[in-house]
Amino acid sequence: MAEATVGASIERPARGQLRSALIAESFALLSEKGMAGFSVAELARRLKVSTAAPYRHFRNREALLAVVATQAADELTRAMETAAQTAGPEPIDRLAATAGAYVRHVSDRGAGFDVIFARELRPLRDADLARAGRNLMTLLLDLARSAGHADPSRALLLIEQLFCLAHGYITLNAEDFLSRSRLSPEDVATRATRAATALLRGNAT
Amino acid sequence: MAEATVGASIERPARGQLRSALIAESFALLSEKGMAGFSVAELARRLKVSTAAPYRHFRNREALLAVVATQAADELTRAMETAAQTAGPEPIDRLAATAGAYVRHVSDRGAGFDVIFARELRPLRDADLARAGRNLMTLLLDLARSAGHADPSRALLLIEQLFCLAHGYITLNAEDFLSRSRLSPEDVATRATRAATALLRGNAT
DNA sequence: GTCTATAAATAGATAGAC
């Protein structure tokens, strides 16, 4: 679990470390406030630097978010790759574990498809972010293909269904819809994995 | 489709009609900006009244949102009731149609579970909103029970899975994840209904 | 590489006139 939950007191970064500290703290802020509630000023306040300091490292709010989104996509690609490999030989189990890993990782880190593919970041046309997003989608489509869905449009449909389900679990858990208090990343991932398995079974028949 | 899409020019409401106009326009604003981007000031600007005017009708932003959330819950309850009744005798079809109606209605109106059960509105302890939310959940649980899931915790699980899926479709469609441009409420509902059917089949086996 | 100071928007909300 990435630290920096609500009240965690944050060290002011050493000189020269602001850029990486900004990126790291962005994940915590996204986790708490989401994309729309993300603010460069609050980020600076948390790191105990002036509100102007971030602008020495990033042209503007969107450029910072694009770097965060790129890192999120790369992290997710690795987490899901690992989950698929660990899950055993059954195609359905592998895909369900992949969706579960998505839910676990995004619940923990706060940046998922909503950030990676955010409409708000599209106008930047950031090459790194585009590459990271493509890698992520390629992994998913490959997994769907190797689960026996050779038809590309069928594979795409399966991915769409699976990740709408996964992302819904994240979003509604954030509003305490699944439980009286927010479920841990581990718990919500478990529930989402079970749901994903049912969805995949229903598609197989 | 509720009008008031992006550039739609809005009539200034007649004297005495501001309260209902505020509520009506809130749905359009939620549709475009979501909960976090919702602002009383922008609402007033769109209705061509002063920023102070809304505060003659609602104590604050949250009180306004609570009324909107209540109406959203009541609308949804009716829309989903109708969809279930129209869907024919098959329990799976009825539940899938209900989820589809959720997606269609929320894609159009902008206020779903994220607004109705918003964490932000919880501290108000608004009795009307609580009643509307309970009615909505009661309808869904009844539908799940009559679909053969007599065990209450099993019925709850089914509803959870179904509406995480439905809500995920809405959220990701809003970021153009499902298509290069945003799908219409009708189109996203069709896709979600298909996915819901697969999910329900997978749970039945 | 970071700071102070500052500007222009925008937000939520209130007091008091009409």
Add this chain to the structure above:
DNA sequence: GTCTATCTATTTATAGAC
């Protein structure tokens, strides 16, 4: 029932000092 005027807080972003 709505307005003008106003206050306070917050955000994005820039200029120029250190």
